């Protein structure tokens with residue numbers, strides 16, 4: 001029996017992350033080895049040639065799952081019938097900028113794209129925003145798509161989650177696959193809270209393992225507060241400084257992880273994604289904030305009932321406070 005291709009729209013497809021995404025998606029990395037895909041690549045006119053070049057290379061790579069590739073410079077046809085959308089197209093920050101500095105520059109992109117999704121995407125559309133500031137851009141897109149359930153709009157914090165796994169695995173002398181239930185809370189920005197208080201390896205708690213490895217509870221706590229949290233939260237800036245431009249392949253890989261888990265379900269404990277807040281854990285309703293989430297039956301569900309100590313409460317409040325400020329800023333710019 002032939003399976004109908006799933007239509008996936010990628011914006012900014014002629015850019016760096018776009019190039020790192022396309023070939024993995026075409027090889028089945030989101031939907032698995034049995035589901036054919038059709039790719040709609042959206043660019044601005046200046047980026048169309050790069051996207052067309054990528055489309056030529058996709059043809060040359062002869063992916064059996066790739067049924068069709070189309071390049072657009074107009075959002076309306078690019079999102080028509082779309083089942084999955086990865087909104088990457090936006091200007092990246094450069095050295096010395098915070099992601100919030102991109103609010104005005106990039107915010108204007110996401111309203112029209114939300115409207116185009118509202119107008120023509122498939123009923124099961126699922127959107128992840130990668131372009132920064134990702135959380136608030138997702139909020140802008142959702143606010144222009146009144147007929148699409150708001151929970152279909154999400155933003156990427158899986159990169160931060162994966163960065164946290166990488167740091168913990170290196171420090172504990174293990175591999176990332178052994179780690180369970182790490183959480184990124186809040187904004188994809190320097191205020192985010194990478195939280196290991198519920199994390200485990202083979203049933204042992206990560207805080208206890210860190211204490212054993214680093215020489216006591218106090219040293220482990222110091223490492224978490226002074227090294228781990230800032231290292232993860234500022235990793236984007238570290239990459240910009242070392243590489244000379246912002247993260248690309250790791251961001252594409254995380255976006256694929258996010259979409260794959262959303263569609264196919266999470267397997268081992270929870271992961272992190274920025275989803276529309278229902279008010280859980282003190283995050284004001286409607287903000288697109290990162291939470292511990294599981295994907296069940298094709299929907300992200302915020303993990304409920306976790307104990308949050310005073311330190312965590314303070315850190316979560318700071319990051320969701322920043323998201324609330326960003327919401328006010330885009331409101332005053334007339335973007336929502």
Ligand SMILES: NC(=O)c1ccc[n+]([C@@H]2O[C@H](COP(=O)([O-])OP(=O)(O)OC[C@H]3O[C@@H](n4cnc5c(N)ncnc54)[C@H](O)[C@@H]3O)[C@@H](O)[C@H]2O)c1
Nearest residue numbers: 012014015016017043047089090091092130131132159251
């Ligand atoms: N959320 C995350 O974890 C994460 C990680 C890395 C990068 N990013 C962000 O992803 C974005 C893209 O990064 P990149 O390195 O690919 O940048 P890039 O400059 O290489 O590519 C961006 C592409 O988007 C295109 N574009 C701009 N406006 C567009 C629009 N309105 N419609 C369609 N396409 C448009 C540009 O022409 C360009 O080709 C940046 O905002 C960056 O900060 C987010």
Ligand SMILES: O=C(O)C[C@H](O)C(=O)O
Nearest residue numbers: 093132235236237246247
């Ligand atoms: O930090 C950036 O500006 C790019 C991206 O958001 C990242 O986290 O690498």
